[in-house]
Amino acid sequence: MAVDIKDVEQVAQELQQKFDDFKAKNDKRVDAIEQEKGKLAGQVETLNGKLSELENLKSDLEKELLELKRPAGGAQNKLATEHKEAFVGFLRKGREDGLRDLERKALQVGTDEDGGYAVPEALDRNILTLLKDEVVMRQEATVITVGGSDYKKLVNLGGTASGWVGETDERSQTATSKLGLIEPFMGEIYGNPQATQKMLDDAFFNVEAWINSELATEFAEQEEIAFTTGDGTKKPKGFLAYESTDETDKVRAFGKLQHIVSGEVTAVTADAIIKLIYTLRKAHRTGAKFMMNNNSLFAIRLLKDSEGTWPAVQNDRYGSRLWLLQRSKLTNQLVQTVRGYIRECLQWMTDDGVVSRIDLDIRRTGINELGNSITLWRRDGPVMISFDDLWSAITHGGQ
Known part of the structure; x- marks a missing residue:
């Protein structure tokens, strides 16, 4: 069968048209890919920039942290x-x-605008x-930083009153606390x-x-x-420059210090030091410290009791904690509590006429020992009972 030339041309045209359509679609796809590639490249570049910024921030932060750890401190x-x-x-x-x-x-x-650096x-x-x-x-x-010389501090002096009433009783007005004002002396020190x-x-x-x-x-x-x-003139006022008195806390005016007489004109006695410790209010004893010059410290370390030693200077604890205060406070509380309890337990003996008198001998016989006994005075003479035996009988229900 003969092929018509028109049929061949028609087929060629159709093929060319399909190729052109394919090429157009492919070009669009390639262009879209190129556009996406360019967009992605831009995003990658932006991301790299952000990563560089983060790396710089990380380096700056590490530098600041390193400076914070230096002995001098601060950034x-x-x-x-x-x-x-x-x-x-x-x-x-x-x-x-x-x-x-x-x-x-x-x-x-702030800096001084009038001169200086x-x-x-x-x-x-x-x-x-x-x-x-x-x-x-x-x-x-207590060291604080202030912006000027006009600094004042209020101190609660106490004085709030209270009272006991029944559930339905009227509550009358009570006294309120009083406030004191502390105004430190300011001055400049220069070199x-x-x-x-x-x-x-x-x-x-x-x-x-x-x-x-x-x-x-x-x-x-x-x-x-x-x-x-x-003296407080263009400088701080030292604590030894304040007026002092031997009056107690409840009598002494606010702002005055309390002093304890040493016992001798030119020396310090052990009794005066013990009195000083127990004159201090209980709330202030914890963490309290002695402050003295070398001569006073030397004199105190030479103090001795009747046995040739003084507990306050043992273990070389001056300047850190009041060792004597802690040791004596515990012992004193124990003796006071036991003495009152023993008398209460034995009171019936004097009430019933079994004994005429009861003597409690609770004393220190050594640095770490207590010698304790109870003497019962009967008609036929005194009877001494060991403190330990009697205490055991009382606390364990013995006879």
């Missing part, structure tokens, strides 16, 4: 470091180099740390250490360590004097 950020370097440069060469702006940005405290935080903290190690009063006192220009020009001369050493030593001596005996 020495970049601005603080720049301020410290500029301050040292000012000390060495007298160059300001924007020191005023740096200290405003780096420090968390603030000490970098790390250097200031080192001086305070050295002062705490050297000044006894700073170790024992002006001198260094030669040759020292400052020496690259190996540690200016920071030199300032720490010079100022901390002088400040420590001056603070110890002021906090102990200061």
